[in-house]
Amino acid sequence: xxxxxxxxxxxxxxxxxxxxxxxxxxxxxxxxxxxxxxxxxxxxxxxxxxxxxxxxxxxxxxxxxxxxxxxxxxxxxxxxxxxxxxxxxxxxxxxxxxxxxxxxxxxxxxxxxxxxxxxxxxxxxxxxxxxxxxxxxxxxxxxxxxxxxxxxxxxxxxxxxxxxxxxxxxxxxxxxxxxxxxxxxxxxxxxxxxxxxxxxxxxxxxxxxxxxxxxxxxxxxxxxxxxxxxxxxxxxxxxxxxxxxxxxxxxxxxxxxxxxxxxxxxxxxxxxxxxxxxxxxxxxxxxxxxxxxxxxxxxxxxxxxxxxxxxxxxxxxxxxxxxxxxxxxxxxxxxxxxxxxxxxxxxxxxxxxxxxxxxxx
Numbered sequence: 294x295x296x297x298x299x300x301x302x303x304x305x306x307x308x309x310x311x312x313x314x315x316x317x318x319x320x321x322x323x324x325x326x327x328x329x330x331x332x333x334x335x336x337x338x339x340x341x342x343x344x345x346x347x348x349x350x351x352x353x354x355x356x357x358x359x360x361x362x363x364x365x366x367x368x369x370x371x372x373x374x375x376x377x378x379x380x381x382x383x384x385x386x387x388x389x390x391x392x393x394x395x396x397x398x399x400x401x402x403x404x405x406x407x408x409x410x411x412x413x414x415x416x417x418x419x420x421x422x423x424x425x426x427x428x429x430x431x432x433x434x435x436x437x438x439x440x441x442x443x444x445x446x447x448x449x450x451x452x453x454x455x456x457x458x459x460x461x462x463x464x465x466x467x468x469x470x471x472x473x474x475x476x477x478x479x480x481x482x483x484x485x486x487x488x489x490x491x492x493x494x495x496x497x498x499x500x501x502x503x504x505x506x507x508x509x510x511x512x513x514x515x516x517x518x519x520x521x522x523x524x525x526x527x528x529x530x531x532x533x534x535x536x537x538x539x540x541x542x543x544x545x546x547x548x549x550x551x552x553x554x555x556x557x558x559x560x561x562x563x564x565x566x567x568x569x570x571x572x573x574x575x576x577x578x579x580x581x582x583x584x585x586x587x588x589x590x591x592x593x594x595x596x597x598x599x600x601x602x603x604x605x606x607x608x609x610x611x612x613x614x615x616x617x618x619x620x621x622x623x624x625x626x627x628x629x630x631x632x633x634x635x636x637x638x639x640x641x642x643x644x645x646x647x648x649x650x651x652x653x654x
Contacts (some may be wrong), residue, residue: 319469319473320469320472320473320476322461322462322465322468322469322472323461324389324390324459324461326468326472327461327464327468328389329475330471330472330475330554332471332550332551332555332565333461333468333471333554335564335565335566336554336558336560336565337385337388337389337460337558339560339565340388340558340560340592341382342381343588343589344380344381344384344589344592344596345377345378345380347593347614348615349364349367349368349376349380349600349612349613349615350364350614350615351363351364351611351612351613352610352611352613353609353610358610361610362403362404363404363604363610366404366406366603370406370408371406371407371408372406379409383409384445384592386409386412387447387592388447388460388558389459389460389461390459390461391412391446391447391451391456391458391459391462392412392415392444392447392456392457393409393412393444393445394409394410394411394412394426394442395407395408395442395443395444396408396410396428396437396441396442396443397443397602397603399441402605404603407443414428414429415427415429416429417455417456424439424455425437425438425439426438426444440606441602442602443599443600444599445592445596446595447459447460448591449463460557463557464553464557467553470546471547471550474546474547551567555567560588561580561584563580564584581619589616589619593614593616597611597613627649631645631649642654
């Protein structure tokens with residue numbers, strides 16, 4: 294093991310592989326099955342769409358450089374997809390699978406296009422102290438240098454520390470419990486009759502007779518006949534076993550799991566339809582600020598750092614996300630603020646109009 298590998302070596306497993314992660318429900322949890330959990334999908338959709346709709350501008354010395362080729366490239370990264378969908382899909386890969394890989398195609402020093410790569414086709418390699426990517430293309434691999442690969446990771450890392458860990462691994466227990474409960478819920482209502490019931494009689498029945506009684510009971514008292522009166526004869530008695538759907542408090546469990554999933558993504562539960570009774574028109578601005586600072590800013594910082602690979606190493610240009618729309622208050626508060634800024638000669642009238650999306654005078 295060379296010095297570079299030893300630098301990142303550790304002799305313990307990460308938390309998501311630890312022995313205390315049991316998954317008693319035995320439901321398979323991966324990047325595909327996780328998307329069957331509504332609050333998980335809602336959280337990812339909220340974050341990815343919020344990121345994708347932010348403007349991406351090229352700046353130099355604190356000023357935006359309008360019409361820069363890289364800015365146009367970010368709006369149309371390749372002939373097959375628009376900039377909004379491109380970033381949304383990349384961010385979804387980052388959150389769900391742990392890594393978003395974007396290959397930079399150059400012609401000389403000029404960036405030609407950006408291509409999103411499936412994370413399953415990317416391998417990290419360290420050779421002679423140098424790190425690089427290997428991208429699978431059919432049966433062969435192509436070496437890609439770090440400067441030509443935009444690699445944005447989730448906050449969690451696996452054992453080689455060069456790769457991110459998707460949220461489906463972090464939330465393995467919660468997602469498995471939801472999938473298991475969802476399957477039980479589907480079976481419960483599909484059967485119609487109470488599956489936790491027992492018919493008893495003092496008469497000794499043969500196997501064929503028992504099967505005939507069971508089949509007759511299910512036909513007469515399940516699905517469309519579930520809430521009709523059941524008539525028992527022949528000395529049969531009905532015995533209820535276990536708990537009903539309501540007694541198991543499934544709705545409360547789903548609500549608690551939604552809150553835990555929201556907490557893992559660092560977003561407020563009300564954004565997933567939970568605990569929204571305290572929302573008011575007056576505090577929506579502070580909620581937007583909280584969402585920006587706690588949920589989006591870590592990803593924005595990471596993306597901005599990686600997107601700077603689009604420029605030369607010694608370039609003074611850089612990419613910045615425009616999140617001003619998330620900070621906007623109500624129209625009256627914005628008008629008062631902009632008026633004060635103009636009167637104090639901090640901004641010009643045209644700059645205030647530009648902030649509101651109006652043409653210059």
